Amino acid sequence: MIAGVVEWCTRRHWIVIAAALVLASAGELARRSLARDAIPDLSDPQIALVADWMGHPATAVARDVTRVLTEALAGLPGATAVR
Numbered sequence: 001m002i003a004g005v006v007e008w009c010t011r012r013h014w015i016v017i018a019a020a021l022v023l024a025s026a027g028e029l030a031r032r033s034l035a036r037d038a039i040p041d042l043s044d045p046q047i048a049l050v051a052d053w054m055g056h057p058a059t060a061v062a063r064d065v066t067r068v069l070t071e072a073l074a075g076l077p078g079a080t081a082v083r
Contacts, residue, residue, distance in 0.1 A: 044080060 009016050051065045074082040 049066065049069065051061050053061045053065065056064075070082055073079060
């Protein structure tokens, strides 16, 4: 079957070339009609911290882990806001 397709294509190479050109042209026209409304994300990068300290309530985690990390990260050069 594949040999038959290859033989047909070699005997009618102008039809194959014309079909390839038509498909390439249609693809280019479709590409040009695509919308280009991409909006870049200009917000500052954010890092979320999830701490799971078994046996301790959320207030203790916030007091003993998050506060210490927030104070340490606030001193980094180039940091604009640490919450």
